[in-house]
Amino acid sequence: MTKLWRLSYTKLLSQLSQTKSLNPGLQIQTHLTKIGLSNDSKHRNHLIHLYSKCGAFEYAWKLLDESPAPDLVSWSSLISGYAKNGFGKDAIWAFFKMHSLGLKCNEFTFPSVLKACSIMKELFLGKQIHGIVVVTGFESDVFVANTLVVMYAKCGELLDSRLLFEEIPERNVVSWNALFSCYTQNDFFDEAMCMFGDMIVSGVRPDEYSLSNILNACTGLGDIVQGKKIHGCLVKLGYDSDPFSSNALVDMYAKGGNLKDAITVFDEIVVPDIVSWNAIIAGCVLHECHHRAIDMLNQMRRSGIWPNMFTLSSALKACAALELLGLGQGLHSLLIKKDIILDPFVSVGLIDMYCKCDLTKDARLIYDLMPGKDLIALNAMISGYSQNEADNACLDLFVQTFTQGIGFDQTTLLAVLNSAAGLQAPNVCKQVHALSVKSGFQCDTFVINSLVDSYGKCSQLDDAATIFDECPTPDLPSFTSLITAYALLGRGEEAMKLYLKLQGMGLKPDSFVCSSLLNACANLSAYEQGKQIHAHVLKLGFMSDVFAGNSLVNMYAKSGSIEDANCAFSEVPRKGIVSWSAMIGGLAQHGYAKKALHLFGEMLKDGVSPNHITLVSVLYACNHAGLVEEANKYFETMKDSFGIEPTQEHYACMIDVLGRAGKLDDAIDLVNKMPFEANASVWGALLGAARIHKNVEVGQRAAEKLFHLQPEKSGTHVLLANIYASVGLWGDVAKVRRLMKDSRVKKEPGMSWIEIKDSIYTFIVGDRSHSRSDEIYAKLEELGQLMAKAGYVPMVDTDLHDVERIQKEILLSYHSEKLAVAFGLIATPPGAPIRVKKNLRICLDCHTAFKFICKIVSREIIIRDINRFHHFKDGSCSCGDYWSFLGLRFQDGSVPCVGEDLLCDSADRLPERDRSDRRSAGVLLPTSFPGRYGISDLGSRLFSSLIGFILLVSPLTGSSTCTTWEVEPMKKDHPTQDRRHHICLGSHSQSLF
Structure with missing residues (x-):
C-alpha cells in the first residue's frame, strides 16, 4: 500500500512539474512531511525538480541542504532549473559545487551545464566541459552532442558547431x-x-x-x-x-x-500565449496599424495575460505614433507599479513615446536614469531632440556622449545634421562631414543624402553639389535633397537641369521631387515648365498627394495664373492649412484682397485653424488693399481668436501696412512695443516707411540696425540713399556710396526673366546679348511710336542721371522688363499672355508704359516684381496704381513719380551707339502734363526753358547741389498747396520718392 502511495505522489509531482504548479507542490510537501515520507529520495528529487522548474530555488536549496546525501538527480534538477530559467551563472556555480562533492555528470547533467555556458557565452568553460564529455565518453550521446552544437554556435563558433554536427553518428x-x-x-x-x-x-x-x-x-x-x-x-x-x-x-x-x-x-489559435500576442501586436505596429495594435493590447489584457517587456515595447511604439500620451504614461505607471526593472528596449520605447508627444524633458529623465546607456538609447534621445527642433540640446548631448566614448552611427549623424540645418550652422555641418569621413560613413547613402540636405538648408549649395557629384550612384533621395535645396534658394534652373539628369538615369520621381520642382518653377515664374511638371504629376498618379497639390497651387499662383491656381486648389482632396494658406497668399499677391479675405472666412467655416503663415497672408492682403482697420483687427486679435502669438513676420507686415497708410508714428510705436528684439524684416519695413515719408531720423535709426543685422545687404544702402536724396542731402548720399564701396557691398542689378518654350531668358537694362536683340529693339521702337500716338510720354523725371533728355528716354526704354516684354511679343503667338518676373520693384515709367502696351497689342501682360503681381489688361493694372507708387497719392488722385533705386548704374549700361558726353546736365519735366504737379501752363513753359543749369559737384565727395522750387497751383481744381518739388542735379541722382 505504501508503494502505491509513493507511485501516486511521484506521478502527481511529475504532472505538477509539467504545468509548473508551485502551490500544489508546496501543499504536497507539507502532506509528505506529516505522513513521514519527506525523506524519501524520489519524492525529494521530484520536489527539487518542481521547485527548480518553477524558479523557486530557495525551496529547492532547502531540500538539498536537508538531504543527508543529495544524489546526481537532485543536482541535475537544480542545474537544469537554473539553465531553463536563464540563470546561467547560478547553474555554473551549482555545477562546480556538485563537482566539488565528487559527483560526476551524466548525459542529463551535461546538456544543462552546456546550456548555461551558452547563456553566459562562456566559450572557454564550454570547451573544458567538452573535454570532460570526451573523457567520460558521452560525446556520442545525441542529446549531449546536440547541446554542444548549440553551445559553440551561440558562442560565435559556427564553424566548430557545423563540424560537431557532421561528427554526430546518428x-x-x-x-x-x-x-x-x-x-x-x-x-x-x-x-x-x-x-x-x-x-x-x-x-x-x-x-x-x-x-x-x-x-x-x-x-x-x-x-x-x-x-x-x-x-x-x-x-x-x-x-x-x-x-x-x-x-x-x-x-x-x-x-x-x-x-x-x-x-x-x-x-485560429485556440489559446494565444504571450508570444502570440507579442507577434500580432508587433506586426500591427510594423504595418502602422497603430489603432489595431492598441485594440489587441486591450484584448490581451481582458484575456488575463499581462504584457511583458516585448509587449510594452511594441505598445509604446503605437502610443508614440498616435501621440497617445495618456496611455503611454499609463503603461509607464504599470511598470513602476509592478516594480519591473526597465530593460533597454522598453526604456527606448518610453524615450521615443515622450519625444513624439513633445515631452523631451521627461524623455531625458528616462535616458539619464538608464543604468547602461547604449547607442540605441542615445539615438532615440538625439533623434527626439532633433525632431522637436530642440537643436541646441541635440548638439550638446552629442558632444557630451562623444567625449564619453559611447560612439555614434549613421542614425546619430543624421539627427545631428538635421539639427545643424535647423540652426543654420554650416560650420557644424562641416565638422560632422569631417567626422563621417574619418569614421568611414562618407559612402553611406543616408549620410550622403543628409549632408546634401543640410548643406542646402544652410545655403551652402556648392558644398551640397560637390557631395552629390562625388556620390558614385546617387539615388532618388539624393536628387530630391539637392533639387529641394536649389528650389528653396531660388536656383530653379539648376533644379530643372538636375531633374532632367534624374530622368536620364532612369529613376522614377516621387511626389516629393515633383513638389520641389513645382516650387522651383514657382520661384522662376516658369509657367510652361510648371504645366509640364503638372502633366508629370497627373501621369505618375500624384494628384491625390497633398504635397503635390499644395505645390501646384503655389506654382500657378507665383507663375501669374491665379485661375489655374484656383483650379488646382479645388482639386486638392484634403485641404489642410498649407492648401488654404497657399491660395490665400496667392490671391493677396495678385491683388485680389477681398477674395483672399473671403477665402480666409471660408477656411474658418471649414473648421481649419490658421497658422502664423496664414495670418501673414491675411495681413499681406490687407496691405495690398490699404485695409488698415481690418489689418489692425486681425493683428490685435491673433492671440485671443486663434491662439497665435504675433511673430517677427506679423510685426513687419503690420508696420508696412501702417507705413504705407501714412501712419509712421503708429509704426514707430509698434516697433517700440514689440515684446522681443526686432529682426531685419521689421527694421526693413520701418526703413521702407521712412523712405515713403522722407523721415531721415527714422530712416537712419532703421538703417543702423540693418547694417548690424545684415551688413552684406545692398538694399539698406539703396533705401537710405533715396531718403537722403528725397530731402536733398547729397553729401550723405555720397557717404552711403563710399560706405558701400568700403564694405564691398554691391547693389543687385535689375534683372527680368521670361519663359519661352521651356527656356528661361534673362535680361538686364540695355541688354544686347540676345541673338534676337535687333528684333527686340525694333519692337520697342515700334511700340514707342504707337504709345506716343496714344498719348504716352516717357517719364524722364523718374530718371535723374546726369545725361541728356534723349538719353534718359533711351534708358527708360531699355529697362530689363521692357526688353523681356518685347521679346515675349515677338516670340509668342498673338493673344498669348506675357509673363515676366523681375527681381526688383517695377518702376513708374515701365508701369505706365505697360498699361499702354497691353491695350495696343490686346494682350495681358503679367509682371511679377519683388512685391506682387501686376496684371496689365485693357489699359489698367490690377494693383490699381496703389502698390507701384508706394501708396502715395496727391489730393487730386494723381501719383508722384517713383523711379528705380538711386544707386542704380543703368546709365552705364547704355548701348554703345547711344552713349554721349555726360558733362552737361539738365532735368526737364514733361511739358505734356501741365498742371499735374500743380504747375500752370505758364509755369510749365518756364520750366521747359530752364536749361543750362550749372552742375556743382564737389571733387572730393562727388556730391551735388539741389535746388528746391516751391510752386503754388494756378488752378483750384489742382489743390496741391504746400507741395515741394526738387530739381536735383547730380551724376547719380534718381528717384526722389
Whole structure:
C-alpha cells in the first residue's frame, strides 16, 4: 500500500512539474512531511525538480541542504532549473559545487551545464566541459552532442558547431533542429534553408520545431512564398495547431507584409500565449496599424495575460505614433507599479513615446536614469531632440556622449545634421562631414543624402553639389535633397537641369521631387515648365498627394495664373492649412484682397485653424488693399481668436501696412512695443516707411540696425540713399556710396526673366546679348511710336542721371522688363499672355508704359516684381496704381513719380551707339502734363526753358547741389498747396520718392 502511495505522489509531482504548479507542490510537501515520507529520495528529487522548474530555488536549496546525501538527480534538477530559467551563472556555480562533492555528470547533467555556458557565452568553460564529455565518453550521446552544437554556435563558433554536427553518428530531428536554431539566431537564413533541404533528403522527418525554425528563416529572408509552402507542410503534417508553429506563422506573415493572413492565423489559435500576442501586436505596429495594435493590447489584457517587456515595447511604439500620451504614461505607471526593472528596449520605447508627444524633458529623465546607456538609447534621445527642433540640446548631448566614448552611427549623424540645418550652422555641418569621413560613413547613402540636405538648408549649395557629384550612384533621395535645396534658394534652373539628369538615369520621381520642382518653377515664374511638371504629376498618379497639390497651387499662383491656381486648389482632396494658406497668399499677391479675405472666412467655416503663415497672408492682403482697420483687427486679435502669438513676420507686415497708410508714428510705436528684439524684416519695413515719408531720423535709426543685422545687404544702402536724396542731402548720399564701396557691398542689378518654350531668358537694362536683340529693339521702337500716338510720354523725371533728355528716354526704354516684354511679343503667338518676373520693384515709367502696351497689342501682360503681381489688361493694372507708387497719392488722385533705386548704374549700361558726353546736365519735366504737379501752363513753359543749369559737384565727395522750387497751383481744381518739388542735379541722382 505504501508503494502505491509513493507511485501516486511521484506521478502527481511529475504532472505538477509539467504545468509548473508551485502551490500544489508546496501543499504536497507539507502532506509528505506529516505522513513521514519527506525523506524519501524520489519524492525529494521530484520536489527539487518542481521547485527548480518553477524558479523557486530557495525551496529547492532547502531540500538539498536537508538531504543527508543529495544524489546526481537532485543536482541535475537544480542545474537544469537554473539553465531553463536563464540563470546561467547560478547553474555554473551549482555545477562546480556538485563537482566539488565528487559527483560526476551524466548525459542529463551535461546538456544543462552546456546550456548555461551558452547563456553566459562562456566559450572557454564550454570547451573544458567538452573535454570532460570526451573523457567520460558521452560525446556520442545525441542529446549531449546536440547541446554542444548549440553551445559553440551561440558562442560565435559556427564553424566548430557545423563540424560537431557532421561528427554526430546518428543525427536525429533534434540534431537538425539544433543546427537550424543556430543558423537562424545568427541570421544565416540561406544556410538554414539549405540545411532543411539536406534534412529532407536524408530522410529525417521534420517536426514542429524544425518547421518553426525554417519559418523564422523565411521571416528573416522576407520570403513569404517559401513561408507559405512551409505553412502547407505544417497543415499536412498536423502541426498547424502547435503553438510554436502558429506563433512563427503569425510573425512570418506580419513581417512578410501580409498582416491579413497573420491576423487569420492568430484568430485560429485556440489559446494565444504571450508570444502570440507579442507577434500580432508587433506586426500591427510594423504595418502602422497603430489603432489595431492598441485594440489587441486591450484584448490581451481582458484575456488575463499581462504584457511583458516585448509587449510594452511594441505598445509604446503605437502610443508614440498616435501621440497617445495618456496611455503611454499609463503603461509607464504599470511598470513602476509592478516594480519591473526597465530593460533597454522598453526604456527606448518610453524615450521615443515622450519625444513624439513633445515631452523631451521627461524623455531625458528616462535616458539619464538608464543604468547602461547604449547607442540605441542615445539615438532615440538625439533623434527626439532633433525632431522637436530642440537643436541646441541635440548638439550638446552629442558632444557630451562623444567625449564619453559611447560612439555614434549613421542614425546619430543624421539627427545631428538635421539639427545643424535647423540652426543654420554650416560650420557644424562641416565638422560632422569631417567626422563621417574619418569614421568611414562618407559612402553611406543616408549620410550622403543628409549632408546634401543640410548643406542646402544652410545655403551652402556648392558644398551640397560637390557631395552629390562625388556620390558614385546617387539615388532618388539624393536628387530630391539637392533639387529641394536649389528650389528653396531660388536656383530653379539648376533644379530643372538636375531633374532632367534624374530622368536620364532612369529613376522614377516621387511626389516629393515633383513638389520641389513645382516650387522651383514657382520661384522662376516658369509657367510652361510648371504645366509640364503638372502633366508629370497627373501621369505618375500624384494628384491625390497633398504635397503635390499644395505645390501646384503655389506654382500657378507665383507663375501669374491665379485661375489655374484656383483650379488646382479645388482639386486638392484634403485641404489642410498649407492648401488654404497657399491660395490665400496667392490671391493677396495678385491683388485680389477681398477674395483672399473671403477665402480666409471660408477656411474658418471649414473648421481649419490658421497658422502664423496664414495670418501673414491675411495681413499681406490687407496691405495690398490699404485695409488698415481690418489689418489692425486681425493683428490685435491673433492671440485671443486663434491662439497665435504675433511673430517677427506679423510685426513687419503690420508696420508696412501702417507705413504705407501714412501712419509712421503708429509704426514707430509698434516697433517700440514689440515684446522681443526686432529682426531685419521689421527694421526693413520701418526703413521702407521712412523712405515713403522722407523721415531721415527714422530712416537712419532703421538703417543702423540693418547694417548690424545684415551688413552684406545692398538694399539698406539703396533705401537710405533715396531718403537722403528725397530731402536733398547729397553729401550723405555720397557717404552711403563710399560706405558701400568700403564694405564691398554691391547693389543687385535689375534683372527680368521670361519663359519661352521651356527656356528661361534673362535680361538686364540695355541688354544686347540676345541673338534676337535687333528684333527686340525694333519692337520697342515700334511700340514707342504707337504709345506716343496714344498719348504716352516717357517719364524722364523718374530718371535723374546726369545725361541728356534723349538719353534718359533711351534708358527708360531699355529697362530689363521692357526688353523681356518685347521679346515675349515677338516670340509668342498673338493673344498669348506675357509673363515676366523681375527681381526688383517695377518702376513708374515701365508701369505706365505697360498699361499702354497691353491695350495696343490686346494682350495681358503679367509682371511679377519683388512685391506682387501686376496684371496689365485693357489699359489698367490690377494693383490699381496703389502698390507701384508706394501708396502715395496727391489730393487730386494723381501719383508722384517713383523711379528705380538711386544707386542704380543703368546709365552705364547704355548701348554703345547711344552713349554721349555726360558733362552737361539738365532735368526737364514733361511739358505734356501741365498742371499735374500743380504747375500752370505758364509755369510749365518756364520750366521747359530752364536749361543750362550749372552742375556743382564737389571733387572730393562727388556730391551735388539741389535746388528746391516751391510752386503754388494756378488752378483750384489742382489743390496741391504746400507741395515741394526738387530739381536735383547730380551724376547719380534718381528717384526722389
